[in-house]
Amino acid sequence: MKKIIAVITVIFALALVWAGDYPVFSGPLLITSAGQSAGAVQLKVLSTKAKIKFEYDGVAKAEKLSSFKSVMIVVGASTKGLGAAGLDNDKEMARVQTILDKAKELGIPVILAHIEGASRRGSTSDKLAELIAPYSSLYIIVNSGNEDGKFNKLAEPKKTPIAFFDKVSAIQPILSEIIK
Amino acid sequence: MKRSISLFLTVLLCVSIFATVTTSQVVAGKDGMVACASPYAAEIGAQIIANGGNAVDAAVAVGFALGLVEPYASSLGGEGVMIIRTKDGQSIAIDFKSTAPGDLSKYKDPKNPAKWAKLPANGTLSACIPGIPYGLITALEEWGTMKLEDVLAPTIKLAREGFVISTTFAQTLSDNYKKLLDDPGEGTDIFTNEGLLYNEGDIFKNPVLADTLEILAKGGIDAFYKGEIADKIADFYAKNGGAITKEDLAGYKAIVKEPVVGNYRGYKVITAPPPVGGVTLIEVLNILENFNLSKLSWDDPLFVHLVADSIFLGQVDKRMYLGDAPNMPVKGLLSKEYAKSMFVKIPLDKALPRKDKIDVLTMAGEPMLYENNETFLENILAKANQKSVASEVVYESPSTTHYSVVDKEGNAVSVTQTLSSFFGGGNVIPGTGFAMNNEMQNFSTYSGSPNELISGRRPLTIIVPTIVESPQGEVLMVAGSPGSSRITSTLIQIIVNVVDLKMPVALAMKTPKFTTYDTEDSLTIEGGYPKATIEALKNYYGYNIIEKGPLDLYFGGPNIVYRYSDGTLLGIGSFRREGGASAPQW
Numbered sequence: 001m002k003k004i005i006a007v008i009t010v011i012f013a014l015a016l017v018w019a020g021d022y023p024v025f026s027g028p029l030l031i032t033s034a035g036q037s038a039g040a041v042q043l044k045v046l047s048t049k050a051k052i053k054f055e056y057d058g059v060a061k062a063e064k065l066s067s068f069k070s071v072m073i074v075v076g077a078s079t080k081g082l083g084a085a086g087l088d089n090d091k092e093m094a095r096v097q098t099i100l101d102k103a104k105e106l107g108i109p110v111i112l113a114h115i116e117g118a119s120r121r122g123s124t125s126d127k128l129a130e131l132i133a134p135y136s137s138l139y140i141i142v143n144s145g146n147e148d149g150k151f152n153k154l155a156e157p158k159k160t161p162i163a164f165f166d167k168v169s170a171i172q173p174i175l176s177e178i179i180k
Numbered sequence: 181m182k183r184s185i186s187l188f189l190t191v192l193l194c195v196s197i198f199a200t201v202t203t204s205q206v207v208a209g210k211d212g213m214v215a216c217a218s219p220y221a222a223e224i225g226a227q228i229i230a231n232g233g234n235a236v237d238a239a240v241a242v243g244f245a246l247g248l249v250e251p252y253a254s255s256l257g258g259e260g261v262m263i264i265r266t267k268d269g270q271s272i273a274i275d276f277k278s279t280a281p282g283d284l285s286k287y288k289d290p291k292n293p294a295k296w297a298k299l300p301a302n303g304t305l306s307a308c309i310p311g312i313p314y315g316l317i318t319a320l321e322e323w324g325t326m327k328l329e330d331v332l333a334p335t336i337k338l339a340r341e342g343f344v345i346s347t348t349f350a351q352t353l354s355d356n357y358k359k360l361l362d363d364p365g366e367g368t369d370i371f372t373n374e375g376l377l378y379n380e381g382d383i384f385k386n387p388v389l390a391d392t393l394e395i396l397a398k399g400g401i402d403a404f405y406k407g408e409i410a411d412k413i414a415d416f417y418a419k420n421g422g423a424i425t426k427e428d429l430a431g432y433k434a435i436v437k438e439p440v441v442g443n444y445r446g447y448k449v450i451t452a453p454p455p456v457g458g459v460t461l462i463e464v465l466n467i468l469e470n471f472n473l474s475k476l477s478w479d480d481p482l483f484v485h486l487v488a489d490s491i492f493l494g495q496v497d498k499r500m501y502l503g504d505a506p507n508m509p510v511k512g513l514l515s516k517e518y519a520k521s522m523f524v525k526i527p528l529d530k531a532l533p534r535k536d537k538i539d540v541l542t543m544a545g546e547p548m549l550y551e552n553n554e555t556f557l558e559n560i561l562a563k564a565n566q567k568s569v570a571s572e573v574v575y576e577s578p579s580t581t582h583y584s585v586v587d588k589e590g591n592a593v594s595v596t597q598t599l600s601s602f603f604g605g606g607n608v609i610p611g612t613g614f615a616m617n618n619e620m621q622n623f624s625t626y627s628g629s630p631n632e633l634i635s636g637r638r639p640l641t642i643i644v645p646t647i648v649e650s651p652q653g654e655v656l657m658v659a660g661s662p663g664s665s666r667i668t669s670t671l672i673q674i675i676v677n678v679v680d681l682k683m684p685v686a687l688a689m690k691t692p693k694f695t696t697y698d699t700e701d702s703l704t705i706e707g708g709y710p711k712a713t714i715e716a717l718k719n720y721y722g723y724n725i726i727e728k729g730p731l732d733l734y735f736g737g738p739n740i741v742y743r744y745s746d747g748t749l750l751g752i753g754s755f756r757r758e759g760g761a762s763a764p765q766w
């Protein structure tokens with residue numbers, strides 16, 4: 001029993017140290033998609049469970065940003081998702097760029113998230129990630145989408161912190177730690 | 181890597197569950213064969229045959245199993261058509277298409293109750309009365325040999341123990357995630373992992389569906405249409421603004437029909453009667469019979485052009501003349517003399533005009549002039565000219581599944597089942613574990629259309645479960661495909677590839693496909709065609725070309741059992757949808 005308690009204590013302590021490595025962002029948070037896959041909706045579900053102050057708008061426009069203090073852009077290109085939203089690759093890249101420009105103008109920090117693994121690492125997803133990365137203060141990444149170290153490379157120039165997770169469900173606790 | 185692990189786990193699980201059958205994407209055997217969109221379902225069917233069941237027993241087991249392992253493509257809440265060819269050559273079609281509810285007042289335009297509103301593609305008003313339980317149980321009772329509880333048992337067990345989620349399953353969940361989250365029913369509870377997406381390689385269980393199947397096993401058709409399950413369905417729709425009532429469910433019946441039968445260069449084609457696509461399949465083959473396709477190759481732009489325009493004309497006729505109405509000119513549409521009148525419309529050096537240039541319904545033929553065995557010559561001499569009722573465009577979506585079964589006695593079954601869209605209207609009936617269809621969108625709201633929305637009628641769709649006999653009168657191929665508008669075009673190309681181009685069936689399935697449709701202005705072509713072919717189609721014939729990737733699921737996922745003359749059966753699961761084939765060990 002003592003051993004179990006000791007292990008739990010160590011894990012808990014490590015978790016605190018780990019959580020402390022990441023910047024804290026002010027809410028309310030705007031969650032939007034870059035590529036219209038299901039990733040952004042999953043972060044909406046996680047944020048609801050984490051009870052943080054946020055709004056989800058998968059096709060948010062730049063003007064919306066003025067009501068928020070941080071923005072999370074969830075990368076994942078889906079041909080079907082883009083089609084259903086009346087978008088194509090070029091339109092989506094342009095929409096995301098206007099959000100990034102507006103965030104920079106307003107001084108709103110950007111969080112890049114990629115949580116759908118290798119299945120959302122096609123060329124369009126990579127282009128969107130490359131577009132968003134330089135503007136981002138934190139990456140939230142599920143490991144199966146980074147087997148080639150893509151996000152480590154993107155983070156390198158600005159030494160952007162990356163929160164890595166094995167499973168999507170593991171992201172929930174950190175959300176309430178980093179969004180205040 | 182993950183895909184390999186997933187496949188390994190799938191095979192391992194299958195092997196551990198059933199030790200007396202062999203399962204893979206391509207399997208040969210002599211004692212029966214099942215091919216479908218899931219190795220799990222294929223294996224369940226093969227095990228039924230290994231246990232002494234016939235092809236109908238196996239098909240019914242597979243039909244229910246697919247509702248578990250491919251719950252987005254078919255379910256107890258869906259519909260379908262089954263073609264049976266018995267060992268003595270008798271052919272039967274069981275139409276278990278869904279039907280429109282009795283009270284259609286909710287579909288009226290609120291501003292103008294004399295008119296229909298746009299028929300919904302999602303939500304509680306999008307559903308028709310489901311037919312799969314009635315159809316499968318009817319088949320089992322009339323042509324099977326086993327008890328319902330015995331054919332349901334493997335699926336109930338698998339639903340409780342779980343199975344490995346495939347790439348297609350995970351991808352489809354992801355594509356329909358928001359739809360499931362928005363469901364006022366139990367879409368989130370059943371098909372998400374505590375609100376999040378399941379991933380490829382995860383284990384999926386559906387104990388709620390297992391409970392429902394146990395109720396069905398004990399109570400049969402009445403349990404679903406009049407008993408506990410009917411109560412749950414009717415209660416859900418009453419509380420959530422739907423139209424389906426318990427009376428609608430109690431009034432539902434599957435219909436046993438004559439299949440439609442054609443002949444393509446000596447090969448008998450037995451396929452599905454209206455209101456689905458068999459008539460169109462035969463009409464197109466009849467048109468193609470007038471061309472000497474065997475002198476061409478699959479990648480010859482002339483071959484693509486001739487087949488594409490024949491398909492296009494068949495689809496125009498389907499929209500104009502077919503549905504669930506009396507007095508449709510089916511005999512005319514199936515007439516080889518009528519096919520000549522369509523054949524002469526196809527120019528050899530350019531594509532027929534599509535919807536961007538013309539009202540395509542003006543391209544429809546006049547099959548009513550061939551209803552009494554009139555010849556092409558008689559009709560051109562008479563210069564017949566008759567105007568027809570226009571029809572509106574009907575949306576059709578890709579969620580469908582097909583399975584093919586042959587047993588060692590020679591009974592053959594070809595079935596296509598669907599929910600219309602993936603996960604249908606996005607409503608999972610609470611306490612049942614299955615999604616309901618969204619077939620309402622497939623009706624026409626145009627008055628006078630043979631596909632007009634009328635209570636109790638069945639919507640026009642494109643499915644074509646088919647059995648092809650060799651010129652010697654033996655089963656050659658049991659075939660069908662999901663894929664919406666691509667179902668007909670893909671199946672036609674497979675038949676032509678086998679019959680005209682003499683391809684082995686696996687190659688016929690794998691060879692790149694193309695499709696064209698009367699509601700589109702394009703020729704959509706799969707990756708793998710030579711650049712020169714595409715350039716010729718675009719720049720010489722004038723097609724608006726849309727290119728897809730190689731082996732793209734867009735072109736459907738045919739699952740075929742092919743029978744060689746020595747009786748060897750080759751089962752091939754879809755190359756485009758991780759399909760599987762399974763057979764009793766040989």
